[in-house]
Amino acid sequence: MSSFRTPDLWRFLLISFAALICTGITASLGFWQLGRAAQKQEIFDAMERQQALAPWGNAELALQVPAVTQILTDSKRKELLHRPAQLQGQWLAEQTVFLENRQMQGKVGFYVLTPFRLAAPHEGAIIIVQRGWALRNFMDRTVLPDVKTPAGTVTIEGRLQAPPSKLMELEGLKSGSGVADSGADPDGQKSLIRQNVDIAQWAQQSRLPLLALSLVETSDNAASQGLLRDWPQINAGVQKHYGYAFQWFGLSVLVVLLYVWFQLVRRFYSPLRKEQFEAPQP
Structure with missing residues (x-):
């Protein structure tokens, strides 16, 4: 029995470690995109303040x-x-x-x-x-x-x-x-x-x-x-960073949900429910 449980335990620990790393990376990338959006918004606000000067x-x-x-x-x-x-x-x-x-x-x-x-x-x-x-x-x-x-x-x-x-x-x-x-x-x-x-x-x-x-x-x-002066309008361009951040955070949440379902619910909760269902009634 122990020879079976030891590899199973190591597999569980490795998958848990991989899920933790993946969640940390995707979440950090999401926060990085939010930081980029904040930087661009700050630059854009400074530019607008300049243009509003006399x-x-x-x-x-x-x-x-x-x-x-x-x-x-x-x-x-x-x-x-x-x-x-x-x-x-x-x-x-x-x-x-x-x-x-x-x-x-x-x-x-x-x-x-x-x-x-x-x-x-x-x-x-x-x-x-x-x-x-x-x-x-x-x-x-x-x-x-x-x-x-x-x-x-x-x-x-x-x-x-x-x-x-x-x-x-x-x-x-x-x-x-x-x-x-x-x-x-x-x-x-x-x-x-x-x-x-x-x-x-x-x-x-x-x-x-x-x-x-x-x-x-x-x-x-x-x-x-004889000229045209339809100069490009500069915008903060933060929406794409918010979109990327949403994708990274969504991927992070997906990893957590998959881990909880396959490594916790199906591994521990489902067998327990099965045992309770198959147990003879007094």
Whole structure:
């Protein structure tokens, strides 16, 4: 009898240990997803607080945003990103750059970037403005879209953002120095159509005092300039983490239920009930 019960006991202990480990792992993964949701919600709330602040003018922008040649710390970047701004100045239209393969409303075209020089007495500061999106001519991919740039002093509205995200580049797209040609070349030595843009390289090539961040324009004049400004709306994205957490917690509960049924109820309770049922009645 003991030779039978010993392997059975070891099997029970091993299954119990495995169920405990599986339950702990799935539950911890569920709590990890809840933590990720809390982190993203915190970032989203901070971004909304930034966007609700009073817009900066030329003076605040020139004072607070460092030049691209200066160090921009992570804490300073968080303080600046998504801050609204209302600026006066002039477009440097001849140095406009078109970033290709950018999507808006499900279509592929260009992001149009133009340097914007702040009005006096802050003309020493120039910020790259993501002005909007323009459709590409797929019959002739070298043709630039018809984008109208107002002359003279204008007022623009927008929010501070990091430079446009970079798309993957092929190794073959290198300059003669061996460095990937991801920067702009406002001097017209190359096409104004670019895959990516790097503000530091742009500043070096053009000798413009560019600021470290860009401005995503939200002014109401997009249609008159031949542009579209249906910028993607950022959301917290916490629902998917809640969904993953529910799945992990559900799996954890399932493991517990299966263990209770097969290792406790059927092992101990069912035989006991059977013995009670088969016992002779007095």
